[in-house]
Amino acid sequence: MSVRVAKSAGFCFGVSRAVELVEKAAQEGRKVATLGPIIHNRHVVDKFQKMGVRVIETPEEALPGETVIIRSHGISRAVYERLEAQKVEIIDATCPFVKRIHTIVSRASEEGRLPVIIGTPTHPEVEGIAGWCGDCRVFQDASELANWVKFEKISRDLAICMVSQTTSTESLWKLCGEFAKKQFTNFKIFDTICKATE
Template identity: 35%
Template sequence: MELVIAKTAGFCMGVDMALHKLDNAVAAPPQDVTIYTLGPIIHNPQVLARYKEQGVLQTDGTKPLKTGDVVVIRAHGIPRRIQLELEAQNVTIVDATCPKVKKAQILIQRQAEQNKHLLLFGERDHPEVQGLVSYAPRHTVFETLEELCAHGIDSAETYFLAAQTTQDRESFNAVREYLIKHVDADMTILDTICMATKDRQEEVRELSHKVQAMVIVGGKNSGNTRRLAQIAQESGIFAVHVETAEELPLEELAAFERIGLTAGASTPSWIIEDVAQTLRMALPDKV
């Protein structure tokens, strides 16, 4: 059997930048202060565990911090209200928001300031989404086209459309076409889906037609990783989403001659390599 590793597997630019900023803070911390991340810096439990071992704590921004404490804003960004509250405290803020998310926040704010209602395609409980909608006083979050249709559109409102940066582009295109056709042909459409997300999704679609099984590696709470797994599963082949090599269903995978391997944008290279090595060692005659 053959193991095919996706070229786009692993860290994206935004995650790499966020961890670089956190690493710099950890490497040279001011005396007698605590380093916090505003929520998990990225959605990967193994990475978070390593930072916890180095003394990095998490805060949700609701409790006052000590003067001089360092707060690193997560890659997903944070709600505008929490940002303002942090700025009012005498703490050191390190903004590690992904530039793509930051751009989406700015674009949404500009449209909202024109008295428009945001239609946001995304996971309503995801921290990035909670941050994005904080820039639009009037907003509706929907997770599927069917949910949007059931919600209904107010003819008195002027809407604009945006998406969580890690959403599935094909699904977003279907939403866009529906709104243009049935609501407003001139509606403002913000293309806020990250190109790195698009590239990963397209490669999974292509790879799924060339292999018999797919292994998707990354945090179970990672939205972009879950979507990669969903795309692979929808292709009709055997697909499994694991966080670590220990979760691999080796007996089931042994039945396949060609296995594809990819990983979410918040999955470090050492976990990807561990999964690949485990497959090679467990299936020496297969992989």
């Protein structure tokens, strides 16, 4: 039997960067907490807990003098502001590709465009993205997008900006993009899928 390892095996760039930032902060002797598990990998989280790194679920759990590290999924603007209010040192380990999406949807909102996010509504990355724009819509696939247009009687002229959760699949993204191009006359589409996902 042969085993082939995908070229994107292991942690993606954003997660590797976040893990390195936690490790560095802990090795420097800082009191460190991560806002949510830094990675969905029990071995890594356990290793960091042995180094004294705490996992907190809300900004209000941060202790005075702690360094709080934001995981690669990112967080919403409101959660970031709550974290700032705790007067702790913040290390933002949000993946740069995710941060780019935050900027895209924020600008779209300012331009009067409706951000349409393709992804899992309850995924921390998607929740974070949605928190950087005003109103938005989140759809898991092209059929949900089509049902929204059909049942809400959405105008073809509606100004939209479409982005994707970085871990969506190319095939799913392609179907959503094709639908949007047929349905809307005033749209911007940004391919925000991470290449490590392919």
